[in-house]
Amino acid sequence: MTNDEIHLLIGDKAFPACGSPPRLNETHISWVILCDKYVYKIKKPIHYSFLDFSSVDKRLFYCREEIRLNWRLTFNVYIDLLEIKKTANRIVVGGTEGEVIDYAIRMRRLESARQMDLLLQNDLVSEAALRDLAIKIASFHQKAAVVRKKDVMEISNLFNDLTEEADYLNLHLGKWAGNTVSEAILHSNQFLSKNKKFLQSRLKEGYYRDVHGDLHSKNVFLLTEPVIFDCLEFNADYRQIDLLNEIAFLCMDLDSFGRKDLSALFLTHYAEFLSLSLSQQEMQLFTYYKAYRANVRAKVNSLRARSAATKADSTTALKEAEKYLHLMSHYFSSL
Numbered sequence: 001m002t003n004d005e006i007h008l009l010i011g012d013k014a015f016p017a018c019g020s021p022p023r024l025n026e027t028h029i030s031w032v033i034l035c036d037k038y039v040y041k042i043k044k045p046i047h048y049s050f051l052d053f054s055s056v057d058k059r060l061f062y063c064r065e066e067i068r069l070n071w072r073l074t075f076n077v078y079i080d081l082l083e084i085k086k087t088a089n090r091i092v093v094g095g096t097e098g099e100v101i102d103y104a105i106r107m108r109r110l111e112s113a114r115q116m117d118l119l120l121q122n123d124l125v126s127e128a129a130l131r132d133l134a135i136k137i138a139s140f141h142q143k144a145a146v147v148r149k150k151d152v153m154e155i156s157n158l159f160n161d162l163t164e165e166a167d168y169l170n171l172h173l174g175k176w177a178g179n180t181v182s183e184a185i186l187h188s189n190q191f192l193s194k195n196k197k198f199l200q201s202r203l204k205e206g207y208y209r210d211v212h213g214d215l216h217s218k219n220v221f222l223l224t225e226p227v228i229f230d231c232l233e234f235n236a237d238y239r240q241i242d243l244l245n246e247i248a249f250l251c252m253d254l255d256s257f258g259r260k261d262l263s264a265l266f267l268t269h270y271a272e273f274l275s276l277s278l279s280q281q282e283m284q285l286f287t288y289y290k291a292y293r294a295n296v297r298a299k300v301n302s303l304r305a306r307s308a309a310t311k312a313d314s315t316t317a318l319k320e321a322e323k324y325l326h327l328m329s330h331y332f333s334s335l
Helices: 003-012 056-070 116-121 127-143 154-173 175-194 196-204 243-256 260-273 280-307 311-333
Strands: 023-026 030-034 038-043 078-086 091-093 099-108 208-210 220-222 226-228 240-242
Touching: 003 023, 003 030, 003 091, 038 056, 038 078, 056 078, 056 099, 116 220, 127 220, 127 226, 127 243, 127 260, 154 175, 154 280, 154 311, 175 196, 175 280, 175 311, 196 240, 196 280, 240 243, 243 260, 243 280, 243 311, 280 311
Parallel strands: none
Antiparallel strands: 023 030, 030 038, 038 099, 078 091, 078 099, 208 240, 220 226
16 A cells, blocks of 8 residues: 555545544554544555565565454454455455455554543543553463573664664754764663673573563553553564563653653552562663663654654654653663
8 A cells, every 4th residue: 555545545435334534543654544433554565674564465464463463462352354455446445346455454443532641641540540451461471472482682683773763863853862872772782791691591481471562551541441452563573572671661651751650550560460579680671671662662753753744743753752762861870
């Protein structure tokens, strides 16, 4: 699919059971179309160092993976996979005629006002809801498949991948941005070198598991029972990680909203459910993982700024990247 074809789809209202005009939400890797009862997700034909959606066959494979993996944490949210077909006159999702040109994941639309990031913005996340979320994630982690073979030092390359965005960030945010990236990479390399044996011991002891991989507040709905969706399907290595790395993402996200109290509370409930008593070394690793997650969000927002359709969207993404660079630097200052 191309951007023009997406807008053609939306203009024609070419989605099953879509009464009111559909609304487009765009990420750096997907088009998400919101209709009355359903949400349709279409993967962009892109190829990054960490992701390859460049062919229709690859997009089909990862659509199937997304549905399969998300059923581990959701029930009755991911519904099915629909063909997108093109005829001489139009493009239709789930049509019966024409050439198959792409695929769309159909999901049940949830109550948008209960999305966790919006609740955080309005100071509406209760301690009880956070406890329920911590318990659900801890229970999922308890049952998740253990990963026995992994290069624990691979995270060094993932962290250092931010250098690809350094020049762009330097150009648009100022010289401090490039310096921040360089200093963070130096600190990261030193920390990982010092803690290599500790990471290897965590792998051996079963703390690396096949989990969600993209656990932040925008991927959570705080309903009667928390709904956690949109797990990371496009790269198994990014999903098969240390459990502390997984929960560090959500805690970093809570920190970014200025809710360090909720971040600490989540960690407490999570640890209590799993009967964990985190050592000083584990807490240092947890802080490192939060720095890594801030690094990832800085990169994602830099990529989003590059591909933004408007100047306003680019500016918004750059402000987010700036926020995460500062947060990453803050975490390293406390190690």
